[in-house]
Amino acid sequence: MAKVLLEMNSITKTFPGVKALDNVNLKVEEGEIHALVGENGAGKSTLMNVLSGIYPYGSYSGDIIYDGEVCEFHNIKDSERKGIVIIHQELALIPYMTIGENMFLGNEQGSKWCIDWNKTYAEADKYLEMVGLTDSSKTLIKDIGTGKQQLVEIAKALAKHARLLILDEPTSSLNETDSKALLDLMKKLKSEGMTMIIISHKLNEVSYVADKITVVRDGSTIETLDATTDDISETRIIKGMVGREMTDRFPKRHDVPIGDVMMEVDHWTVYHPEFSERKVCDDVSINVHAGEVVGIYGLMGAGRTELAMSIFGRSYGIGISGKLTLKGEELTLKNPKQAIAAGIAYVTEDRKGNGLVLTNSIKTNTTLANLAGVSSGSFIDKDKEYQVAEEYVKKLRTKTPSVEQLVGNLSGGNQQKVLLAKWMFANPDVLILDEPTRGIDVGAKYEIYCIINDLAKAGKSVIMISSELPEVIGMSDRIYIMNQAKIVGEMPASEATQENIMACIVKSGSEA
Amino acid sequence: MNNFSIGNVLKKNVMTIALFVIYVFFVIMTGGNMFTPSNITALIDQNAYVFVLGAGMLMCMLTGGNIDLSVGSFVCFVGAIAGVFSVIQHVNTPLTLIIVIGAGLLYGAILGYLIAYLRIPPWIATLAGYLAFRGLGTQILITVSDTSAISNFPASFTRIFSGKIFETPWGQLNIPCIVFGAIGAAVVVFLNFYGRAKKVKKGYQADPMWFTVLKSILEVAVIAILAVQLAQDGGIPVVLLWIIAVLIVYGIITEKTTIGRHFMTVGGNAETSRLSGINNKLVMFCAYLNMALLTVLASLLVTTRFGAANSYAGQNFEMDAIAACIVGGVSAYGGSGTVMGMVIGATMIGVINQGMSLMSIDQDWIKIAKGIVLLAAVVFDILSKQKKDKKAKAAKKASAEGAAKTAS
Numbered sequence: 001m002a003k004v005l006l007e008m009n010s011i012t013k014t015f016p017g018v019k020a021l022d023n024v025n026l027k028v029e030e031g032e033i034h035a036l037v038g039e040n041g042a043g044k045s046t047l048m049n050v051l052s053g054i055y056p057y058g059s060y061s062g063d064i065i066y067d068g069e070v071c072e073f074h075n076i077k078d079s080e081r082k083g084i085v086i087i088h089q090e091l092a093l094i095p096y097m098t099i100g101e102n103m104f105l106g107n108e109q110g111s112k113w114c115i116d117w118n119k120t121y122a123e124a125d126k127y128l129e130m131v132g133l134t135d136s137s138k139t140l141i142k143d144i145g146t147g148k149q150q151l152v153e154i155a156k157a158l159a160k161h162a163r164l165l166i167l168d169e170p171t172s173s174l175n176e177t178d179s180k181a182l183l184d185l186m187k188k189l190k191s192e193g194m195t196m197i198i199i200s201h202k203l204n205e206v207s208y209v210a211d212k213i214t215v216v217r218d219g220s221t222i223e224t225l226d227a228t229t230d231d232i233s234e235t236r237i238i239k240g241m242v243g244r245e246m247t248d249r250f251p252k253r254h255d256v257p258i259g260d261v262m263m264e265v266d267h268w269t270v271y272h273p274e275f276s277e278r279k280v281c282d283d284v285s286i287n288v289h290a291g292e293v294v295g296i297y298g299l300m301g302a303g304r305t306e307l308a309m310s311i312f313g314r315s316y317g318i319g320i321s322g323k324l325t326l327k328g329e330e331l332t333l334k335n336p337k338q339a340i341a342a343g344i345a346y347v348t349e350d351r352k353g354n355g356l357v358l359t360n361s362i363k364t365n366t367t368l369a370n371l372a373g374v375s376s377g378s379f380i381d382k383d384k385e386y387q388v389a390e391e392y393v394k395k396l397r398t399k400t401p402s403v404e405q406l407v408g409n410l411s412g413g414n415q416q417k418v419l420l421a422k423w424m425f426a427n428p429d430v431l432i433l434d435e436p437t438r439g440i441d442v443g444a445k446y447e448i449y450c451i452i453n454d455l456a457k458a459g460k461s462v463i464m465i466s467s468e469l470p471e472v473i474g475m476s477d478r479i480y481i482m483n484q485a486k487i488v489g490e491m492p493a494s495e496a497t498q499e500n501i502m503a504c505i506v507k508s509g510s511e512a
Numbered sequence: 513m514n515n516f517s518i519g520n521v522l523k524k525n526v527m528t529i530a531l532f533v534i535y536v537f538f539v540i541m542t543g544g545n546m547f548t549p550s551n552i553t554a555l556i557d558q559n560a561y562v563f564v565l566g567a568g569m570l571m572c573m574l575t576g577g578n579i580d581l582s583v584g585s586f587v588c589f590v591g592a593i594a595g596v597f598s599v600i601q602h603v604n605t606p607l608t609l610i611i612v613i614g615a616g617l618l619y620g621a622i623l624g625y626l627i628a629y630l631r632i633p634p635w636i637a638t639l640a641g642y643l644a645f646r647g648l649g650t651q652i653l654i655t656v657s658d659t660s661a662i663s664n665f666p667a668s669f670t671r672i673f674s675g676k677i678f679e680t681p682w683g684q685l686n687i688p689c690i691v692f693g694a695i696g697a698a699v700v701v702f703l704n705f706y707g708r709a710k711k712v713k714k715g716y717q718a719d720p721m722w723f724t725v726l727k728s729i730l731e732v733a734v735i736a737i738l739a740v741q742l743a744q745d746g747g748i749p750v751v752l753l754w755i756i757a758v759l760i761v762y763g764i765i766t767e768k769t770t771i772g773r774h775f776m777t778v779g780g781n782a783e784t785s786r787l788s789g790i791n792n793k794l795v796m797f798c799a800y801l802n803m804a805l806l807t808v809l810a811s812l813l814v815t816t817r818f819g820a821a822n823s824y825a826g827q828n829f830e831m832d833a834i835a836a837c838i839v840g841g842v843s844a845y846g847g848s849g850t851v852m853g854m855v856i857g858a859t860m861i862g863v864i865n866q867g868m869s870l871m872s873i874d875q876d877w878i879k880i881a882k883g884i885v886l887l888a889a890v891v892f893d894i895l896s897k898q899k900k901d902k903k904a905k906a907a908k909k910a911s912a913e914g915a916a917k918t919a920s
Contacts, residue, residue: 315787336787336788340789353783354783354784354787355787357776357780358781359780360777360847368777375769378771380769380770
């Protein structure tokens with residue numbers, strides 16, 4: 001049996017209100033490719049952040065034993081010195097610098113005061129050759145494609161004398177050919193003795209490349225499968241990923257009549273705003289009725305947010321084609337303002353980034369999307385605004401001392417409620433909720449579900465985008481399944497199980 | 513819950529109190545010279561442009577800490593063209609005004625287009641104006657005049673922007689001024705009590721009665737002192753009316769209108785603003801269009817005050833306006849700031865300027881002092897915010913832990 005390079009013992013990491021990792025154990029042997037799989041938010045990235053020192057020693061409990069010794073990493077530099085290098089999902093390359101400059105950022109070659117450019121580029125070329133990239137190291141990053149950029153990231157890691165390489169979703173932005181090339185490179189590096197941990201949602205890739213597969217679920221490691229002895233088919237992995245009990249975590253909706261079709265999207269195609277040949281939504285057709293909750297399930301990067309935002313007044317994407325019908329009337333919505341006026345609301349998944357103004361009060365945020373509702377002419381009626389904010393704080397049971405509180409000071413769950421209040425006050429017919437319960441604790445989740453039910457009761461149409469299967473199944477009347485920019489399945493919630501939803505995704509993945 | 517406390521009031525008004533302390537300090541240091549009617553008039557006259565430009569700069573900064581570097585040079589340019597039309601070409605005053613306002617509109621629209629729609633960083637777009645308009649203004653003045661200055665503006669022109677209304681000789685008490693002061697005081701008192709009564713009636717949190725009374729007394733006292741002093745120096749300066757008008761208009765815009773709210777939101781979080789249906793580009797465009805128009809007004813105030821347009825007019829005005837905003841607590845990152853804050857900031861710098869000058873301190877030392885005040889104001893602001901953040905975070909953590917406990 002090979003030597004154990006890394007051992008993580010009973011790692012527990014808590015964030016305020018949430019236990020992100022609960023007693024996690026991970027053992028990686030030298031020279032193997034170890035895959036971490038699990039749903040979004042299962043704790044894979046948190047675990048890797050603990051390992052690489054992004055969450056410093058002391059902020060978690062448990063031991064990291066690397067190469068035979070107990071390690072205390074206080075930052076990334078500490079772990080890199082030991083040869084643990086993490087390559088994040090979002091590429092961290094600077095577009096207007098050359099490949100060589102990027103590779104040695106923070107690791108500059110030469111003397112202490114002066115960079116030796118000849119050495120830099122010679123070294124860079126050496127590592128580029130190792131990853132099979134033939135471009136000159138003097139090429140600007142912006143001039144090479146994402147596939148090659150990913151290879152540069154790996155070359156950069158090798159230049160840091162990595163012994164343990166962690167790849168977080170390395171193929172998420174690559175096409176089929178580039179992905180295959182990357183996986184083959186991983187196999188080649190393995191044969192040269194490199195140890196790797198790969199985090200991936202693409203199970204076919206995992207089965208292709210991994211020696212061991214550890215399944216993470218709800219912050220715990222569930223099982224580790226060995227490619228040589230265990231069955232590592234995709235169905236087997238999925239069983240591990242989703243094999244959780246369905247409990248009554250979801251409030252029931254009783255006697256909510258489902259009305260006519262409220263909104264219909266037909267043959268909707270959207271292209272990426274920067275990589276204009278890439279489709280982020282490909283011929284998508286969906287509809288939602290009044291009083292209905294429609295779930296859209298898909299893993300990260302499936303194109304769900306892109307679909308939602310492109311419907312919401314073309315606020316994302318270019319070259320949008322397709323038909324949007326609202327209450328039987330075909331519409332062209334050119335910007336969010338028109339979308340709001342037409343009765344569509346998009347409740348973002350990124351409440352801090354583009355949903356709320358953190359430096360403003362609850363009151364100001366609540367009325368943001370419908371200022372006209374508390375104004376006469378262009379004058380804001382401050383009394384009315386105050387009343388509206390109070391009303392929603394009471395209705396949604398937002399915990400706050402007053403409506404003047406800055407939303408930046410609220411917890412995630414309460415921020416989410418303010419965000420919902422903002423869009424409910426805009427009085428839309430269709431609410432698109434993008435990951436409405438991301439990053440909030442269980443109690444707050446239940447309250448958000450109740451709000452969703454109330455909205456449906458009031459005859460609104462709700463589209464709920466989520467990457468949590470139990471949530472989608474528990475809350476929806478009907479479910480669309482989205483994968484790689486396409487709708488790959490549709491089923492009523494009564495027929496949906498975690499297994500057959502995942503099967504839709506696997507099936508579409510193998511067809512592609 | 514009523515969270516009124518003396519501590520909070522003091523914290524909220526710390527800059528006002530600082531201004532008061534600094535003013536009293538200089539009054540004492542100058543042996544009361546600072547407090548004479550003519551010096552109070554001078555304080556207003558000399559700083560009029562800062563208030564006007566500060567209001568415009570505030571709007572720009574609200575949209576995300578954006579600034580306009582070209583205002584000083586544009587002041588010079590507008591002065592020059594006003595001189596050319598009014599003095600040299602003998603164009604009548606209304607037409608001259610239309611021409612300069614037109615120039616402001618044109619420049620503001622171009623600048624707004626470059627910044628909002630072509631996404632040129634504001635400081636670059638306005639740096640171009642900073643250079644070009646200084647050169648252009650100077651060239652015009654050199655071409656039409658041997659002294660590179662145009663003076664002898666017609667009275668019909670200067671009267672609108674400078675001088676005093678209902679002027680009386682020095683030392684004689686100006687009755688209209690006292691009457692205006694009384695009206696102003698009455699309005700302030702009415703607004704204080706009316707606002708409180710409205711809050712009480714609707715059951716909102718209101719300040720205690722004694723505080724409203726005390727606040728009104730202090731405000732009336734300030735107005736009364738100002739009125740009496742101005743009345744002894746010939747009456748109300750015309751610029752004061754312009755300043756008050758600008759401040760009221762922009763105070764209302766920022767505090768009470770949807771337009772003001774849009775400015776704050778764009779600066780607070782541009783993505784949120786866009787996805788809430790606000791036209792971010794239009795907001796940016798308006799900020800710079802507005803700035804150019806206020807610059808025209810500031811130019812006219814300054815030109816008529818000196819009675820001449822000259823090539824060095826408006827030097828460093830942009831910096832004065834920015835400094836007034838920063839000292840007045842306007843966020844350098846956008847999203848927050850008030851007209852009142854800017855006024856306090858502008859006045860504070862003006863007071864330091866005048867006080868030190870009256871003490872015959874060298875200009876260079878005055879600059880050093882102003883620099884230190886600017887930095888101190890920002891450091892103070894950031895430190896107090898960090899303290900607040902820490903407190904809020906601690907409270908958040910405590911509540912989360914409490915919730916976890918009750919859950920388990």
